[in-house]
Amino acid sequence: xxxxxxxxxxxxxxxxxxxxxxxxxxxxxxxxxxxxxxxxxxxxxxxxxxxxxxxxxxxxxxxxxxxxxxxxxxxxxxxxxxxxxxxxxxxxxxxxxxxxxxxxxxxxxxxxxxxxxxxxxxxxxxxxxxxxxxxxxxxxxxxxxxxxxxxxxxxxxxxxxxxxxxxxxxxxxxxxxxxxxxxxxxxxxxxxxxxxxxxxxxxxxxxxxxxxxxxxxxxxxxxxxxxxxxxxxxx
Ligand code: CA
Numbered sequence: 001x002x003x004x005x006x007x008x009x010x011x012x013x014x015x016x017x018x019x020x021x022x023x024x025x026x027x028x029x030x031x032x033x034x035x036x037x038x039x040x041x042x043x044x045x046x047x048x049x050x051x052x053x054x055x056x057x058x059x060x061x062x063x064x065x066x067x068x069x070x071x072x073x074x075x076x077x078x079x080x081x082x083x084x085x086x087x088x089x090x091x092x093x094x095x096x097x098x099x100x101x102x103x104x105x106x107x108x109x110x111x112x113x114x115x116x117x118x119x120x121x122x123x124x125x126x127x128x129x130x131x132x133x134x135x136x137x138x139x140x141x142x143x144x145x146x147x148x149x150x151x152x153x154x155x156x157x158x159x160x161x162x163x164x165x166x167x168x169x170x171x172x173x174x175x176x177x178x179x180x181x182x183x184x185x186x187x188x189x190x191x192x193x194x195x196x197x198x199x200x201x202x203x204x205x206x207x208x209x210x211x212x213x214x215x216x217x218x219x220x221x222x223x224x225x226x227x228x229x230x231x232x233x234x235x
Contacts, residue, residue, distance in 0.1 A: 007031045007032070009033050010037065029166075079114060167206055
């Protein structure tokens with residue numbers, strides 16, 4: 001069977017590159033490799049991968065720079081594979097828009113499982129978009145804000161707003177449950193999953209980024225309200 005899914009692996013350690021490429025090829029994934037950040041960014045533009053595996057310690061730049069740049073225009077899944085184990089690094093990568101974080105040395109079967117989960121999720125979104133389904137149930141619209149669930153597009157007063165995956169998930173979840181207060185713990189469990197790395201401050205970071213993108217007046221949020229001591233509520 002011809003591999004149909006394209007994975008880009010940006011990593012400067014040749015033995016890991018070779019190992020992971022063979023491992024994923026055995027599961028019918030095609031892997032393109034880059035050993036520097038510059039090369040990686042060029043390949044992201046030219047091959048439009050279905051998923052990016054990313055080392056943080058690259059010879060020419062920090063992997064975080066790549067996450068930041070990719071998230072300006074793409075919601076392609078990014079899984080960080082790094083030897084950096086401290087909580088701060090993980091939280092920072094997730095806050096920048098990485099979808100997952102795997103610590104080296106990793107278990108091969110866990111890597112394959114996570115890659116497959118993220119690819120399946122992304123493919124479901126793409127194929128749904130391709131079918132062009134967009135009935136009323138798939139649009140949340142309120143006070144100038146329009147969220148298209150399947151296309152994963154957000155508009156404020158007709159202008160499209162680019163959100164990261166998690167910012168979108170968070171906004172959609174809150175907007176789908178208007179007038180309900182959710183604590184940061186509840187939102188973290190819901191959007192990132194209970195077994196995710198990170199901490200509830202990640203929720204605050206994402207809420208702030210969302211507000212910067214969708215609110216007209218940050219001091220008087222029109223959509224996402226802070227309920228002091230309790231959490232957040234969509235108005
Ligand atoms: Ca490295």
